[in-house]
Amino acid sequence: MTRIEKILHSAIEEKKKGCDTMKLLFFSDSHGRFHLPDTEVDALFLLGDIDYYELRHIDKEINCPKFGVLGNHDGFDYFHGTSIVNLHEQLVSFQEITLAGFQGCPVYKRNKSFGQHTEEEVYSFTATLPPVDIFISHANPQLNPSVDNENPHRGFLSFTEYIETKQPKIFAHGHLHESDVVSIGNTSLLSVYPHTLFTY
Numbered sequence: 001m002t003r004i005e006k007i008l009h010s011a012i013e014e015k016k017k018g019c020d021t022m023k024l025l026f027f028s029d030s031h032g033r034f035h036l037p038d039t040e041v042d043a044l045f046l047l048g049d050i051d052y053y054e055l056r057h058i059d060k061e062i063n064c065p066k067f068g069v070l071g072n073h074d075g076f077d078y079f080h081g082t083s084i085v086n087l088h089e090q091l092v093s094f095q096e097i098t099l100a101g102f103q104g105c106p107v108y109k110r111n112k113s114f115g116q117h118t119e120e121e122v123y124s125f126t127a128t129l130p131p132v133d134i135f136i137s138h139a140n141p142q143l144n145p146s147v148d149n150e151n152p153h154r155g156f157l158s159f160t161e162y163i164e165t166k167q168p169k170i171f172a173h174g175h176l177h178e179s180d181v182v183s184i185g186n187t188s189l190l191s192v193y194p195h196t197l198f199t200y
């Protein structure tokens with residue numbers, strides 16, 4: 001079994017014990033190439049770089065609470081006219097769970113366009129953010145400090161610091177086009193591509 005399968009397997013075992021759990025589906029970076037799996041979930045999290053028309057298709061077809069952040073390949077209006085709650089720089093409550101999010105990725109073009117953010121912009125949000133249950137972002141936390149400063153995948157140090165000091169239960173991001181789950185202390189760090197099902 002892969003690590004993700006083990007986590008899903010243990011989540012299913014928990015459910016069998018009669019625990020009150022929620023099925024959360026995370027989806028990211030489809031770039032118009034992937035569709036959402038056809039499955040019943042309690043909440044859907046969209047992590048950016050999802051095609052404009054795919055977002056509208058998902059909004060019409062999937063009937064559950066939907067939350068999202070935009071990616072560096074998206075336009076500012078991609079969530080407009082949908083029921084997707086944009087979590088960028090927001091702190092919201094959902095069924096006794098707290099959620100927050102941050103869109104985009106580190107600046108990698110000289111002319112900073114939509115979806116590109118500086119470390120300072122991220123820090124101004126995360127520095128005062130209390131610990132949340134689920135934090136979603138498009139970009140990854142910076143776990144490798146040696147990556148070069150033009151690399152769009154270098155991640156944000158502010159995310160790493162938030163994870164280490166505030167320990168959200170889940171920190172889920174896209175952008176890397178890699179599927180992975182690791183633990184950092186009590187935080188489950190999910191790298192989502194294109195989808196991850198997580199039982200909470």
Ligand SMILES: [Zn+2]
Pocket residue numbers: 029031049071175176177
């Ligand atoms: Zn992408």
Ligand SMILES: [Zn+2]
Pocket residue numbers: 049071072073105138175176
């Ligand atoms: Zn991206």
